[in-house]
Amino acid sequence: MVYDRNNYMGNQYFMKRGEYSDCMSMMGMRESIKSCRMIPMQHRGQFRMKIYEKENFGGQSHEMMEDCDNIMDRYRMNECQSCNVMDGHWLMYEQPQFRGKMMYMRPGEYRNFRDMGMSGQSRNNCLQYHHLYLANLFLTIQITFFQITFYEEKNFQGRSYECMNDCSDMSSSLSRCQSCRVESGCFMVYDRNNYMGNQYFMKRGEYSDCMSMMGMRESIKSCRMIPMQHRGQFRMKIYEKENFGGQSHEMMEDCDNIMDRYRMNECQSCNVMDGHWLMYEQPQFRGKMMYMRPGEYRNFRDMGMSGQSQHEQHRHEHEGQGTFRSLFVISRNNYLQYHHLYLANLFLTIQITFFQITFYEEKNFQGRSYECMNDCSDMSSSLSRCQSCRVESGCFMVYDRNNYMGNQHFMRRGEYSDCMSMMGMRDCIKSCRMIPMQHRGQFRMKIYENENFGGQSHEMMEDCDNIMDRYRMNECQSCNVMDGHWLMYEQPQFRGKMMYMRPGEYRNFRDMGMSGQRFMSMRRITDSC
Structure with missing residues (x-):
């Protein structure tokens, strides 16, 4: 940690391995560095810190053992003016989602933050920190470091711009962006300023031609850092209409198809209570996406997600079905609607x-x-x-x-x-x-002896290594997968040729190019290997 005053006082800046050719401009410093403090090696025990509403450990208090991206939302706590760090090393942030000015806290008692040279709002000579945000620095040290480098030309050529946080407008740094490298962490990039327009999820790697690799029509105009892994529960409430109207459902796990699960035709607003989520254009977490962090989203038009005109309804035929369904968005009388929007919890296991x-x-x-x-x-x-x-x-x-x-x-x-x-x-x-990612609900599949769901049938909720022994069933020629993803095997004990079954109706296996095949064992796909 480097400080702009002596004796570890004043504004603080976290520095990881790298080169800082112009500290004041790169980190927004007003003064040059006056003192520095080494952050010790990774802490391998538990983390504990108690935060207090008032100075000298007064008022409401809460003990923390994990990251908190917003103390107002989690604890209904308006101020944090003192704290006691019992275990581990922590960073406090000025803004939600671990952004803005920060303050490094190592084990010890901090009766008031004025003693650390942190100036804030003055009310009757009482320094107050409003909505202070906290981040555990060392639970997984790699997750703390986020860095993406943008380049004006393809193949990492031309002028470059290194970013370690959110950037609402890249035009001041680059005239355009056609390639980038994600050194660490995960980012969402947008083809319009202020985190608007089409969005693209980027993980660590090299993107030598962003526009062709991701199907972008415009170059990258803004980017948003996705914060470290969320370790609490996940909760989001989705609504059929704008402004939280119509049918609603609360979600705490992934959903690969809201039509199938909830019989919900549209999703036009949502409230993300806990965790970070991605919404997807197509089933099984595919197609265009939209990043949702905690907050209220009364309508998606405000996020610059444009759809089709009322005269152009793009339609998609679901595999294995003879019907057509609306794929993404339809603008009807200037009223944007999301049909069959698909949702994925991003960070249950990163x-x-x-x-x-x-x-x-x-x-x-x-x-x-x-x-x-x-x-x-x-x-x-x-x-x-x-x-x-x-x-x-x-x-x-x-x-x-x-x-x-x-x-x-x-x-x-x-x-x-x-x-x-x-x-x-x-x-x-x-x-x-x-x-797709691990299914966390139950598994259900109904198998039938004959094509078109005819003959003897049995519902399965667990693996079966031999349908002849278990059900006295000679053959399986059709099935209906209600929940989860399955593999069918030609021979008992999960051996021989296989066939992958995701949720849907399979009236006969010949349509899948499997001729003259008999399947004798079935297994759930319970993890992502």
């Missing part, structure tokens, strides 16, 4: 957000490559063939025919230097499907 598989034309990861972070129905536009691949994170199903047809193979994190021999494939990979 790794689960990241899915990546890299395909190579030749064996042993040679030749041209194609990096995929989502479903791909036809890989021929990117590669002439695929003979090896690396699953960097997440789980995927790969198929030997286009459009998720033919023989299927389940792939988890690892290296596959020769796909065809390692997995017994007769043909190279033609399409792939991402298996």
Whole structure:
């Protein structure tokens, strides 16, 4: 921590490993550095701090053992004027979501903050900190550090701008942004100023051509840091109409389809009480997204999310169904509506957000490559063939025919230097499907002896290693997956060829390119490998 006054007083700035060529402009300092304090190595015990409403440990108090991004929202506490740090090292922030000026707190008693040279609002000579925000610095040290570097040209060329926080308007630093590197942390980037317009989630990695890699129509104009992992519960209330009107539902876990789960046609407003969330345009956490942090969102138009005109209703045919449903947004009489909006809790397990598989034309990861972070129905536009691949994170199903047809193979994190021999494939990979993040609810699937849900049937809520032994059922030719994601296997004990089943109705398996196949065992997909 560096300070603009002697004896560790005045405004404070947190510095991690790196170069600071102009401290005053880079960190918004008014004075040069006058003193500094080393922050000791990572604390491996518990964290405890007691915060008080008044000086000298007076008034309302609360003991904290985890991060808090807003003491007003969590504790209904208007002021924090003193604290006692019992264990661990902490940072206090001036603004919500761990932003603005900060104050470093190591173990000890802090009877009032004036003694530390922190000037605030004066009321009857009593210094008060309003809505002070607190962050535990060392629960996971890497999560504290956020850095993204933007470049004017593709392939990290031209002028650059390094950002470690929110930026509402990048035009003062760069004329445009066509590539970027996320050094650490996660960010949302926007194609309009002030966090408006289309949004894109960026994790650690290199983006040599942002516009083509993410399907952006405009270059990046603003960015928002996504704060460290939330360790409490998650709560969001979604509403059918603007201004919290119409049908409503409270959510505490992911939902991959609000129509199927809640019979809710539209979501036009929401109130995020706890945690950070992503809303997705398409089922299974795919398509355009919108980042939601704690707060009230009375209508989504205010966030610059534009839709289609009333004369252009973009429609999407759900797989396995003969009906059409509205895909994203329809503007009707200037009234923006979100149809079948899909929601994903971003941080229950931060790794689960990241899915990546890299395909190579030749064996042993040679030749041209194609990096995929989502479903791909036809890989021929990117590669002439695929003979090896690396699953960097997440789980995927790969198929030997286009459009998720033919023989299927389940792939988890690892290296596959020769796909065809390692997995017994007769043909190279033609399409792939991402298996979404861990399902935290119950699992339910109904299996039927004959096509079109005919014959003997049984409802399953757990794995079955042999349907003949358990149900005296000779074959399974159709099924209805109500909850969770499943794998069906050709042989007992989860062996042989497999078929991936996500929620939906499967009237016959021939439509999936599985000819003459009998499935004898079924297993739930209970984690993301």
